[in-house]
Amino acid sequence: MTLTRRAFLAVVAGAGVSSLVACAAPTSTPLVLGCGEPGGSYLEFGELMAAATRSSTAVSVSPLATEGSIDNLRLLRERRVDLGLSLVDSAAGADGEVVAIGRVYQNYLQCIVRADSGIGQLSDLAGRTVSLGAPGSGAAATARRVLIAASLDPEGTTGPRSVERTFRQAVDDLAEARIDAFFWSGGVPTPQIAALAERVAVSVIDTTGALPALDARFPDVYAATTIPSGVYGAQRAVPTIGVANLLLARSDLADDLARALVDALIDDAPALVPPDALGIQYLTPASLIDTAPIALHPAAERRYRERYG
Template identity: 45%
Template sequence: MSGLPISRRRLLALAALASAGVVGCTTNDPATIRLASGEDGGFYFAFARLLATAAARNTDDLRIEPVETAGSQQNLRLVADGAVDTALALADSASDFGGRVLALGRVYENYLQLAVRADGPITQVTDLRGRRVNLGAEGSGAAVTGERLLRTAGVDPADVAVEHRPLREAAQALTDGAIDALLWAGGVPTAALTVPDPMRLLDLGALAAPMREEYGPVYDRVAIPADAYPGSPAVHTIGVANLLLATADLPDDTAAAIVDLLVHHADALVPAEAAGAQFLDGRFLIGTGTIPLHPGAAAAYRRWHG
């Protein structure tokens, strides 16, 4: 993928945070940790803000500053290059950055959501041939997962008019008929996806097993309940784990402090609109797949588990 576009607002935010540094001006100031999140309206952004609030309320020596981004791919580049200290990313995207990033934990499950107009003719992925499809914003994890999904269904991405609009813009484009479908990887429900009216989600459950066979065990078959979106039927789709990642030089005590927030304040880290999404289950926090745990995080989990 070519260089990732960053909006002026995001660029200014990154520049301001970079100039601030990881720690404050004096040794008495709390450590300020930059967290690459996602698009406003998505769960990454919501989760990052909740984590920042939990840090402000429950610690005296840690502050978290969310950085709005396009999503997983941009986040991984930022954290791997040291432009931010921590980042959220889909597990399938993170697997390409093994050795360059470390994990603080598996925080929740993203659900692939392929939305079409309810009154349209598209009923399965193969119907996307020749259609205008938004496969996530440029720099998002959905941009990677979307091409894998198409290939698994037997659709050559070259046979689809692929676009990469931000989520809110794509949702409006679906409503206006400017595109025929959009793919989003996020929580259920995602607020920005309530814009297309009427909207229908395609059932992707049958593709979960072949996705696992082709690309590895980062994909699960999960259920989206009926009425998760107004009037929507229950469908199955593909779940992808989300990882909270960090640079290798993040201090061990800072990594441990973030893990303590995940473990002891899990209830405060679930966006209010979440439904049917697996969040911060203690049994799965250490299930980070091919991405090893940060030493400070590993030590914190050992203390927690005894």
């Protein structure tokens, strides 16, 4: 059979396409990351992580909006996400079920009240209506522990009237005086709270009075920290409780993916910090590996040693 010029060119073109396909860079493995509520630090971090891994040939991250830490741990357990962000105090209860890829930043427990509410300290929350956080959020779990440590059991007669609201609902409810206070765990400043402070004057309550009792029951989990002056219009820095935030996975996450995630945390650290963040970030060699009481993924631990020596 005679091969015509047109047929010959078609064969050559096809061969060229086949060669391009064969030589194309391998596609990255997509991993779903359970984050948190819209407007919060978790989802913002997930979006930054997705942007940082977009061009990676090893791994790419897809953020998923969730209710927060407790919800993410459940989704990991049910294998509905591949990765999850969680406060370390929430993750401690799942020890053995999850492993850490790194300690990524510090969350600030923020108890927000209207400046005209007459609430100046934790004890003033007794009898008031207080949102602990969204159902399934680590913030709600932490807030409940803090109130109990301050002898303000939200389920008892001496504490506040507790409700559970999403972050957006809590912001709106405080603005309209439907609640007296809300707890939120996130970076500082949180943009939605900063916007709220432009509508009504707000204050942040010092929560560190509960620290001694918290430390006695949950050692090495909580730390004293400070919300800088100027945040939300405050004239002075406000002491509060800090809780580390971890990037978690199941123990069966493939070693090459754990290594690629470590590389992303190290190499893209500057791009993973929100531009307006004033608080403590943990994307440093010493802090990334400090995930106690949750063990590092073995491959992640080896990769940190390779990178940092």
